[in-house]
Amino acid sequence: MTAPAHGRRIISVKGHTMDNPIKTLQDKKSYLDLRKQERVTLLEVLDRALTKGVVISGDIVISVADVDLVYLGLKVLLSSVETMERLRGAPIVGPMQEPT
């Protein structure tokens, strides 16, 4: 069994820190772009983890109600689209989170 090659990981987004002061407009623009991308990444995670994957139903699990998760998923989706549309004017660089 061979492990998947390293690639994007959500952890890389969490690596962003506030340590470096923003001194120039370019810094600020990069910071805002990064924050936008972080937000979209979060929404992509929510979209998957909240509604997809292995779904075990029935008395055997204790879980939040399926209905609540679906509603939450729908709210996430609408937020996701709104956020992506706000990114229309911003450069969309893909792949989004591939390590450089």
Added chain:
Amino acid sequence: MSLYAYAIIDSTVGVEESIKGLSGAPVYTIPYRDIGIVISDLNAQIQKEDKKSVLKHEEVVEMLMDKFTVLPMRFSTLFSGKEQVLLMMKNYYDDFIENLDRLREKIEFGVKTIWPGDLIRERITTAHRKSDNLPLVASSSGKSFMNEKFENYKIDKEFEEEADRCIAIVDGFFSKFISEKRLEKLKTDNLLLSASYLVDNEKRDDFKKAFEELKSSGGDLKYMLSGPWPAYNFITLKHSGDGKFGGMDLVETVLQHKDPEEKDEK
């Protein structure tokens, strides 16, 4: 105390190094036959909208991706004890094996396509109104009402046909590099396509190149690539536990859950 489940893996041993999960609890593996389920103990009830918990869930799953074939659990799957976990593993074993075999060495990419759906709909509507010489404001008569209905139907149909045409073009960029796909069309008017693609690990770079070609293809569509993800969108459970109950599946599930004394083999 509950047992929180992160993922099913094709290993009975799990990771060697310590991974911290929700509430900082160590993650461990409960084996069942030749597979395992990755768990941590949880004292507190998870807040439904706790985004930190979801990110932590994803972080654990992605660490597992480095070493194993992973079937990610949906967020907030909890069991009251080890017996319930093993009962579930027994019930779902065949499903898990099928999925692990199918998803081995594969990763998921997401491609979202935004188009100016509101403008396109407006353009189609205007073109229809002009060509059919219909008044822009419907009168109150029944005949006009039916005409209006039919007109809206034609506009919707043309809008969908335009969407289908664009989706086929976008999807066509990736067809050579994927083994499965899930396409969701027009979740909203402006989200033309939300696509998930299952890609062999060895074709990952080809897939990303195809995305770059798509981006360079021109037009006023916007694209976003995300991934690689654990294969959230490609889990298929024949067992009724996928949430869709009905008929014999429901009967079978109820009967299984009514037998808590059953002892499970490891």
